[in-house]
Amino acid sequence: MPAWAQPDGPVANDVDAAFYTGAALGTLDGLVRSEPEWAGSWRQRLALKCAVAAVRLAGRSEEEAALRDAWYLRPSGGDPGPAGSILGAWRYLASRPPAIDAEGLAQVSEWLGLRPDGAYGKLAETVEELAAGDRPAPLAAAAIASYVVARRPDAELLAWWLADLVLARKLRWPRPVPLLAAQLYSSAFRSGDGRGKRVRPGDPAFERAVCVALAVGAGDGLRLALDIARRADRLAAATPKLRAKGAGEAIRRLLDDDAVPSSLSTRNLSRFAARRLFERLQTFEAVRELSGRASFRLYGL
Amino acid sequence: MTEARRKENDQPALLDTELEHLPPELRWREWMGRVEAVIFAASAPVPREMLVRIIGKNCNLDLIIDDIRAELAGRPYELVSVAGGWQHRTKKAFADAIRAATGQVDMGRSLSQSEVLVLMCIAYFQPITRGELTAFFGKEVSRDLIGVLRSHDFIASGPRSPTPGAPYTYVTTKMFLSQFGLDTLRDLPDFEALEDAGLLSKEQLLAGNVSLGLGGVGEADQSED
Numbered sequence: 001m002p003a004w005a006q007p008d009g010p011v012a013n014d015v016d017a018a019f020y021t022g023a024a025l026g027t028l029d030g031l032v033r034s035e036p037e038w039a040g041s042w043r044q045r046l047a048l049k050c051a052v053a054a055v056r057l058a059g060r061s062e063e064e065a066a067l068r069d070a071w072y073l074r075p076s077g078g079d080p081g082p083a084g085s086i087l088g089a090w091r092y093l094a095s096r097p098p099a100i101d102a103e104g105l106a107q108v109s110e111w112l113g114l115r116p117d118g119a120y121g122k123l124a125e126t127v128e129e130l131a132a133g134d135r136p137a138p139l140a141a142a143a144i145a146s147y148v149v150a151r152r153p154d155a156e157l158l159a160w161w162l163a164d165l166v167l168a169r170k171l172r173w174p175r176p177v178p179l180l181a182a183q184l185y186s187s188a189f190r191s192g193d194g195r196g197k198r199v200r201p202g203d204p205a206f207e208r209a210v211c212v213a214l215a216v217g218a219g220d221g222l223r224l225a226l227d228i229a230r231r232a233d234r235l236a237a238a239t240p241k242l243r244a245k246g247a248g249e250a251i252r253r254l255l256d257d258d259a260v261p262s263s264l265s266t267r268n269l270s271r272f273a274a275r276r277l278f279e280r281l282q283t284f285e286a287v288r289e290l291s292g293r294a295s296f297r298l299y300g301l
Numbered sequence: 302m303t304e305a306r307r308k309e310n311d312q313p314a315l316l317d318t319e320l321e322h323l324p325p326e327l328r329w330r331e332w333m334g335r336v337e338a339v340i341f342a343a344s345a346p347v348p349r350e351m352l353v354r355i356i357g358k359n360c361n362l363d364l365i366i367d368d369i370r371a372e373l374a375g376r377p378y379e380l381v382s383v384a385g386g387w388q389h390r391t392k393k394a395f396a397d398a399i400r401a402a403t404g405q406v407d408m409g410r411s412l413s414q415s416e417v418l419v420l421m422c423i424a425y426f427q428p429i430t431r432g433e434l435t436a437f438f439g440k441e442v443s444r445d446l447i448g449v450l451r452s453h454d455f456i457a458s459g460p461r462s463p464t465p466g467a468p469y470t471y472v473t474t475k476m477f478l479s480q481f482g483l484d485t486l487r488d489l490p491d492f493e494a495l496e497d498a499g500l501l502s503k504e505q506l507l508a509g510n511v512s513l514g515l516g517g518v519g520e521a522d523q524s525e526d
Contacts, residue, residue: 059493061504070428073467074460081428081459081472082486106350115484116385118349118362154487296463 001027001222007215010187017211021138024218025171031225032173038232040256041301042225043094043177048258050164050181051087054157057184058086058113065291072261072298085111086157090178093161098168098176100124105158112157119151123162130166137170141180142210145201159201160184163210179217180210188213231286231301238286244269244277259290259300319357329368332356337369337380346386346479384479412449420450424477424489426503428459428470437506447471455480 005023007016032039048064055062062070062083070084071091080088089111100108102120109116126147130140141163148159160181168176183189189199189209199209232255239251246268253260262278265271278299281287287299320328335355340347352362366387370380378391391399412420419442423429434442450456450471459472473486483489 059487069463070460072460073463075458075469079457079459079472079474081470084428084460103350110385113485113487116349118353121353291463293463295465296461296467 001219005215006219007212011208011212014208014211017208017215018138020215021211021218024215025137028177028218028221029171029173031222032171032177035174036229036232038228038255038301040095041232041254041258042221042228043175044091044256044258045224045228045300046182046221047090047094047178048087050160050178051090053181053184054090054112054160055083055086057160057181058082058157068259068290068298069296072259073296082113085113089157089161090181093164093176094178095175097174098165100127100162100165108161109155109158112155112161114152114155114158117152117155123148127162127166127169131169137167138211138214139207140170141167141214142201142207145210146206149201156201167214177221179221180213182220183213183217186213186216188216228301231288234284235281235286235301238281238284241284242277242280244273246273247277250274250277254287254299254301257300259298262297262299316355318355328357329365332360333365333369333372336362336365340380340387341389343388346384346388348386352387381482382484383482384475385484388479412453416446416449419446420455420473420477421489422506423450423456423471424473424486425492425495426506427472428462429503430462430464430468430470432462432464432468433503433507453480 001024005020005027007020011017011020036042048067051067052062052064055067060083067083067087070080071087074080074084079085089108092108092111102124105120105123106116109120127144130144133140135143144166145159145163148155148162152158163180164176164178167180185198191197191199191203191205199205203209235251235254239247244250246266249266250260250264250269253264260278262275263271264274266274269277278287278297281299282289287301290298290300320331323331332355336352339352339355349362356362356365366380373379377395378389380387381390419434419438422434422437426433431442431444431447447456454474454476456471456477457474458469460470461467462470478484478486486492
């Protein structure tokens with residue numbers, strides 16, 4: 001991303017903010033459309049970053065590592081607990097095309113721990129209207145967030161979740177890229193020189209804050225993508241040296257997901273074989289151990 | 302019951318939901334009747350999605366529920382919203398009468414003081430393991446106690462804790478919300494106060510910085526239909 005597309009310091013007016021967000025999203029758009037093979041792992045890691053901020057907004061204290069543990073160590077189909085469910089909602093966002101109906105909204109609200117409400121059908125319609133309308137993508141995202149919070153002040157989590165969905169919809173991305181929620185506690189959403197109160201959806205300066213946050217978020221996303229692309233290259237270089245029969249599927253999982261538990265077992269790969277495989281990959285420095293533990297290890301790019 | 306069963310077989314086409322042939326008042330009464338019948342026939346709280354299927358497209362379910370509630374005002378039972386749905390429940394004032402007549406012990410009442418305490422601790426600090434609970438209470442939280450909570454279906458296994466032995470953590474269930482008359486976990490008493498004090502974390506709990514305001518814990522709403 002060119003340096004001129006990133007704000008360096010507080011942004012004074014709406015036009016500046018719009019310029020930055022347009023330039024940044026334009027750069028990101030090329031990457032999203034080229035759909036590299038490691039895109040899955042990139043999206044899921046961005047989802048994790050968003051979930052960390054969302055969990056904080058929900059008043060809980062779980063950090064990245066705790067969220068990852070809750071998600072990957074749960075029994076299959078089991079309940080990951082309230083914080084883990086919030087991560088689940090953002091993972092769901094990052095893994096499906098950007099369309100939502102009333103039923104999907106009810107499910108997501110349940111994951112986010114919100115009180116159920118009757119107007120999901122209306123909300124889904126509003127999402128469709130905004131997606132079909134002629135407002136530019138960042139402003140449509142800001143509009144849906146303001147709309148949700150105006151109707152239900154307790155549903156701010158859902159507002160952020162939908163904002164990323166509407167953004168992807170407007171930009172015609174095949175799958176949403178979770179960007180906005182990760183900036184929730186950054187200076188983009190602080191009023192007055194980035195030090196004042198948090199700007200909430202519906203505030204007068206909200207649209208500008210969303211634009212700045214998207215510019216910063218897109219920059220962060222691109223940096224993360226560069227890092228993951230480098231690691232994916234190293235993984236590709238190490239792949240021919242692997243001898244395990246089921247290695248292909250393990251590699252696929254590494255490229256598709258944020259982390260893979262070392263106890264992974266598939267049809268061609270027992271959990272012992274998986275463990276040996278990951279340890280060998282680690283000696284090639286093709287994967288990292290993400291949890292920092294000697295047991296219950298989680299591997300990822 | 303027939304209506305509920307028909308719905309589960311996925312044949313909504315057989316049911317005329319719009320009721321175009323009826324005048325508006327009668328139509329509204331019919332919708333009210335349907336909604337109340339479905340809630341009455343169900344053994345668990347009925348979620349909104351299920352009710353929306355039996356009323357017209359332009360019908361506001363919340364207004365229907367309000368009308369039913371207004372009609373039930375003088376009756377000994379009411380329509381309460383719990384665990385993301387609605388359920389008929391007898392009013393709390395009649396709990397003693399029901400207990401005296403049936404000799405039945407209320408499920409909530411059959412929990413001992415320590416079981417309620419452990420349950421509340423799990424609710425606030427889930428996912429949490431038995432070992433961590435033991436460390437917090439300073440005395441062994443037995444497997445039996447966890448078993449009792451589990452047999453009431455108040456808790457379920459969450460993710461495994463990445464500590465030696467990979468113990469399961471415990472999380473609360475929908476049944477817990479329904480029994481204690483909560484809509485979401487945020488409705489737990491003093492949740493916001495704990496949150497503002499930054500005490501809603503397991504590290505703080507184990508460091509001994511948390512008191513749960515234990516006086517009020519046993520008084521949660523435990524009425525049942």
